[in-house]
Amino acid sequence: MYLLERTDRQTWCPYKRECSYFSIPAGGDRSVNAVWTYEQLFEAVALIAGYIAFYPDRVDEIGESPAV
Numbered sequence: 001m002y003l004l005e006r007t008d009r010q011t012w013c014p015y016k017r018e019c020s021y022f023s024i025p026a027g028g029d030r031s032v033n034a035v036w037t038y039e040q041l042f043e044a045v046a047l048i049a050g051y052i053a054f055y056p057d058r059v060d061e062i063g064e065s066p067a068v
Contacts, residue, residue: 003024004024005022007033009021018038019036020037022037023035032058034058035053035054037053
């Protein structure tokens with residue numbers, strides 16, 4: 001998460017609640033709002049809490065980051 005930058009973009013899902021977005025500064029303009037997550041979910045979908053998702057056309061690869 002330290003490589004991501006929160007943006008002002010937010011959307012709403014009637015099943016999951018508010019969706020927050022992040023950009024990947026290292027990816028430039030292509031990676032604006034490339035990552036999304038639901039930070040406060042409805043209880044019925046709580047199993048996806050803590051996960052993030054990526055638009056596949058906005059990233060080149062997803063790998064483990066080195067320990068900080």
